[in-house]
Amino acid sequence: MALPPNVSQAAFDAALRAWRGAVGADWVFTRDEDVALYRDAYSPFWGEPEEKVASAAVAPQTLEQVQAVVRTANEHRIPLYAISTGRNLAYGGSAPVLSGSVVLDLKRMNRVLELNERNAYALVEPGVSYFDLYDAIQKAGLDVWIDPPDPGWGSVIGNALDGGGGWTASPFRDHFGSHCGMEVVLANGEVVRTGMGALPNGKSWQHNKWGYGPWVDGLFRQGNMGVVTKMGFYLMPRPEVLCTSIVQVFEQEHVVPLLDVLNLLENQHVVNGSTQLFNGAFGPPGTGARPVWTAQVPIYGPEKVVQAQMEYCREKFARVPNCRFTMGEIFRTPLDAATLGRVRKVNFGVPDLSTFAMLGRTQASPDPAGGHIGFSPIIPRTGEAVLEYLAFYRENLAQVSEGGKLNFLGPVFMTNWERTMVAMIMFPIGRDKAMNARMRAAFERWVELAAARGWAEYRAPAAFQDLCAQTYSFNDHSLRRFRETIKDAVDPNGILSPGRYGVWPRAFRNR
Amino acid sequence: MADRREFLQYAMASAVPLGAAVSLDAAASARGVAPTNASAIPHVVVDARHGESLAFGADLARGGATVHRLADGDATDLWQSTLAPAWRSAPVPVAGLTRAPALFILEQLGWMHGLRVVHHVEHVLMREGRAVHRVLRALDSALASHALAQPGPAWPAHLAALVARSAPDESASRPGPTAAGLLPTLPPGAQLLTSWIIAPA
Numbered sequence: 079m080a081l082p083p084n085v086s087q088a089a090f091d092a093a094l095r096a097w098r099g100a101v102g103a104d105w106v107f108t109r110d111e112d113v114a115l116y117r118d119a120y121s122p123f124w125g126e127p128e129e130k131v132a133s134a135a136v137a138p139q140t141l142e143q144v145q146a147v148v149r150t151a152n153e154h155r156i157p158l159y160a161i162s163t164g165r166n167l168a169y170g171g172s173a174p175v176l177s178g179s180v181v182l183d184l185k186r187m188n189r190v191l192e193l194n195e196r197n198a199y200a201l202v203e204p205g206v207s208y209f210d211l212y213d214a215i216q217k218a219g220l221d222v223w224i225d226p227p228d229p230g231w232g233s234v235i236g237n238a239l240d241g242g243g244g245w246t247a248s249p250f251r252d253h254f255g256s257h258c259g260m261e262v263v264l265a266n267g268e269v270v271r272t273g274m275g276a277l278p279n280g281k282s283w284q285h286n287k288w289g290y291g292p293w294v295d296g297l298f299r300q301g302n303m304g305v306v307t308k309m310g311f312y313l314m315p316r317p318e319v320l321c322t323s324i325v326q327v328f329e330q331e332h333v334v335p336l337l338d339v340l341n342l343l344e345n346q347h348v349v350n351g352s353t354q355l356f357n358g359a360f361g362p363p364g365t366g367a368r369p370v371w372t373a374q375v376p377i378y379g380p381e382k383v384v385q386a387q388m389e390y391c392r393e394k395f396a397r398v399p400n401c402r403f404t405m406g407e408i409f410r411t412p413l414d415a416a417t418l419g420r421v422r423k424v425n426f427g428v429p430d431l432s433t434f435a436m437l438g439r440t441q442a443s444p445d446p447a448g449g450h451i452g453f454s455p456i457i458p459r460t461g462e463a464v465l466e467y468l469a470f471y472r473e474n475l476a477q478v479s480e481g482g483k484l485n486f487l488g489p490v491f492m493t494n495w496e497r498t499m500v501a502m503i504m505f506p507i508g509r510d511k512a513m514n515a516r517m518r519a520a521f522e523r524w525v526e527l528a529a530a531r532g533w534a535e536y537r538a539p540a541a542f543q544d545l546c547a548q549t550y551s552f553n554d555h556s557l558r559r560f561r562e563t564i565k566d567a568v569d570p571n572g573i574l575s576p577g578r579y580g581v582w583p584r585a586f587r588n589r
Numbered sequence: 590m591a592d593r594r595e596f597l598q599y600a601m602a603s604a605v606p607l608g609a610a611v612s613l614d615a616a617a618s619a620r621g622v623a624p625t626n627a628s629a630i631p632h633v634v635v636d637a638r639h640g641e642s643l644a645f646g647a648d649l650a651r652g653g654a655t656v657h658r659l660a661d662g663d664a665t666d667l668w669q670s671t672l673a674p675a676w677r678s679a680p681v682p683v684a685g686l687t688r689a690p691a692l693f694i695l696e697q698l699g700w701m702h703g704l705r706v707v708h709h710v711e712h713v714l715m716r717e718g719r720a721v722h723r724v725l726r727a728l729d730s731a732l733a734s735h736a737l738a739q740p741g742p743a744w745p746a747h748l749a750a751l752v753a754r755s756a757p758d759e760s761a762s763r764p765g766p767t768a769a770g771l772l773p774t775l776p777p778g779a780q781l782l783t784s785w786i787i788a789p790a
Contacts (some may be wrong), residue, residue: 110765114765117766448772
């Protein structure tokens with residue numbers, strides 16, 4: 079068993095005794111084979127000395143137990159790394175950013191505390207997965223949808239706090255954006271409720287997210303200022319139908335008017351689904367001449383309204399030169415089992431794990447890539463930005479990929495959020511350490527090259543969170559310094575997830 | 590992507606003495622391993638895209654196991670409809686011969702129920718038709734190597750016989766995670782199948 083950094087054996091032993099007393103001996107893990115389960119399954123340092131690993135893990139089941147664990151950690155100055163279900167694969171999984179941290183595993187806190195159909199919200203604990211929430215809604219017979227990411231085995235809270243997104247309608251597919259109210263344990267063990275939750279016996283915690291005074295919820299997104307133990311989420315009333323039409327253009331530069339129209343329709347909230355943009359070979363099968371660009375036009379809503387909205391879309395896309403608009407099938411919900419078997423389930427609010435069987439599969443490579451890490455820069459959602467990013471990618475591909483020897487997958491243009499895109503490039507990670515080292519070097523190069531052009535990641539693997547944080551350097555890193563000031567104030571001993579998303583407490587800042 | 594050197598390294602890691610091609614019964618008997626029946630592992634998962642996998646499942650079905658076919662490698666429905674309810678009641682063992690992603694997700698889902706991967710063997714299907722096997726973890730590694738040293742296309746049957754003999758023992762040492770999420774480098778045109786047993790440990 080490894081020791082946490084800067085912690086004596088005596089102090090660690092005392093903490094472990096206290097944690098066993100607080101949560102039960104069965105829920106404090108110190109054996110190597112148990113702690114190893116918290117390794118990042120896609121670690122780009124797998125099996126190398128630099129791999130980020132935990133020293134132990136503790137799994138409380140109640141708010142009071144979380145408070146006790148945190149207080150003990152504070153007393154002995156032991157770094158904790160909080161996870162919900164630990165399935166943030168490709169972005170670090172359940173492994174800590176600071177090796178030797180003790181994983182604070184919240185997956186036993188798995189209660190769906192409230193489901194409300196009339197105002198469409200849920201209140202959940204961190205161990206509730208998208209499958210769990212979906213099952214609870216089904217069992218209760220409620221007419222609301224969740225918005226699962228792909229895959230759906232992760233925590234609803236964890237995905238939102240990591241900045242994840244899903245595949246149904248806006249605004250629900252912005253998972254942090256669609257939350258409403260939090261309960262948080264601070265580093266000193268104190269409990270805070272945000273928004274209307276700060277009102278004793280308040281009646282609108284999951285109805286109004288803003289409350290009164292400065293809004294602090296954002297401190298806990300990709301953050302390390304507290305441990306979130308409850309969180310509310312808006313749910314989507316089941317739409318009557320989903321219709322996904324397809325628009326295609328056949329000249330590279332026609333992506334500019336294509337996205338102008340698509341943006342207009344989205345910003346008008348006429349198109350509310352996840353549009354996605356496919357380039358060339360990455361697109362779905364075309365009909366006839368091969369399109370250069372293909373976009374989805376998904377609309378959720380009442381059938382009569384969707385029909386009219388789709389007709390409006392068709393008229394608007396007629397402005398785009400040589401644009402082919404193909405009306406999509408109308409899917410009336412709820413889907414029967416046969417129909418569900420032929421659609422992408424996550425678009426219908428149904429969690430799924432099929433991405434593992436499909437990810438990275440191409441004609442040339444029928445087996446999925448397995449491990450991977452994602453380079454996920456945000457770019458504006460304009461045709462000019464897309465063309466600039468593609469040109470940038472092609473300019474640098476030969477050099478960064480060692481003349482094509484490194485098989486990146488991408489770029490894939492994802493539109494989980496309005497007004498921007500994630501221009502993702504995926505890097506396969508395998509068991510070949512030398513190849514992984516080359517992939518890491520390539521990842522770092524892309525980060526540097528993209529930052530020089532004004533693009534930076536919205537989310538990063540644990541191994542690269544510092545690197546990506548460094549690119550947000552306006553005014554001599556004033557944002558980072560501001561976050562550090564807050565961190566030092568609310569967590570003076572630096573025990574909560576040190577280093578997460580590049581925010582290091584004073585105790586580890588000059589490590 | 591693999592060059593000849595990488596391929597040879599992989600093959601050597603899998604090497605089993607040629608003289609080991611004796612019957613599994615004899616090998617097991619010599620090692621004092623009593624035969625068991627397949628009901629010790631009530632659920633078996635196969636990938637319907639691979640004849641080897643289907644043959645493996647058919648052999649175990651004859652011993653009483655329930656065989657679950659994955660049409661496209663996706664284990665979501667199997668987990669939701671069968672394994673999750675079963676594991677909530679009791680952590681029953683499950684075996685499979687699938688592509689790696691099915692093991693990857695079922696291994697992690699099993700952890701929550703006290704289950705671990707106790708058998709993990711990779712089978713590289715070479716472009717020219719033969720298979721190369723690599724025992725990464727087995728209840729009896731020597732017996733596993735013996736079983737898979739049998740030359741020719743009958744290896745799924747030998748593997749099924751091996752799995753049928755495997756009686757997971759909760760008192761055995763508890764293994765850590767596999768590296769199923771990270772694929773080995775394969776020779777050009779090769780495909781990877783993985784055999785596994787997830788059991789209480």
